[in-house]
Amino acid sequence: MRASEFLAQADRLPVGDLHALTGGGGLVVVAPHPDDESLGCGGLIAEAAARGLPMRLVVLSDGVGSHPNSRRYPPERLRCLREAETLAAVARLGLAPGHVRFLRLPDRFVPSEGPAAEAAAESIAEAARDCRAGALFVTWAHDPHCDHQAAARxxxxxxxAxxxxxxxxxxxxxxxxxALAPDIEVGPPPRGLRLDIAAHREAKQAAIAEHRSQVTDLIDDDPEGFRLEPAMLARFAGRHEIFLAIPPETEP
Known part of the structure; x- marks a missing residue:
């Protein structure tokens, strides 16, 4: 199925509640970068917190690839900033800092093979065991970003395993x-659910805003620096979040 049709159908998936997604267990969110958790799962995290479900967030990369030429924010300082932004963001959603793990893998080079990948997969597994997870949430394998694809793998x-x-x-x-080209092939029709996050839209937007390095001109000394565009942000301001079921037979 082509991306345009797939995503249009995804926008019409049935609406389900948190129990339908997790089966009543806890949940783990895997984010390739600091901010993906707020963009894609902010409402989910807030709903889980409101219901008292145990959860963990695993952030894979160090996030320093967003502004590689900044002198005011060299890699170590930028990493610290982005981690602080993430903790502030998830606090808006009700997630305690002790339930967030930063693996600090290299931004734009998150591995999906080798010892570092094995260690990352084990960290994801450990997070799931810690909260007796009923569901795991990770970026879509067709997201056109190498780290998002690596996260899925x-x-x-x-x-x-x-x-x-x-x-x-x-x-x-x-x-x-x-942002996929509409004619890209992405496989069979979508399955999954949409979660109604109307009660948490304000908290989600506040969480996204905490990622100041990504949504404002806070870092203004890198002409190649990344910034989330208004049209992109608008995509995540709606009433629903989309969660696509990953078939158990999917190849890693």
Whole structure:
């Protein structure tokens, strides 16, 4: 199925509640970069917090690729900034800082093979065990960003290696997938659910705003620096978040 048709159908998936997604268990969100958790899963995290469900956030990359030429924010300072932004963001959503893990893999070079990938997959598994997760959420494998694709492979590596709780459900959340060329082939029609996050839209927008390095001119000394555009942000301001069911037979 072509991306344009797939995403249009994804926008019309049935609406389900948190129990329908997790089966009543906890949840793990895997974010390739600091900010993906707020963009794709801000409402999900807020709803889980409101219901008292245990959850963990695993942030894979150090996020320093967003402003590679900044002198005021060299890599170490930028990493610290982006981690602080993430903790402030998830606090807006109700997630405690002790439930966030930063793996600090290289931004734009998150591995999906080798020892570092094995360690990352084990960290994802450990997070799932810690909260007795019923569901895992990771970026869509068709997102046109190498780290988002690597994140999907790492999650599947953990799932297929049976490191995580039996029966764990897996879902993908699109972030950059909305920017795919419309004629790109992305596979069979979507399955999954939309979550109504109307009660948490304000908290989600506040969480996104905490990522100041990504949504404002806070870092203004890098002409090649990244900034989320208003049209992109508008995509994540709606009433629903989309979670695509990942078939258990999917290859890692």
């Amino acid at each position: 790492l999650a599947l590596r953990a799932l297929r 049976r490191r995580i709780l039996p029966g764990l459900r897996a879902y993908a959340y699109p972030v950059w997938g909305w």
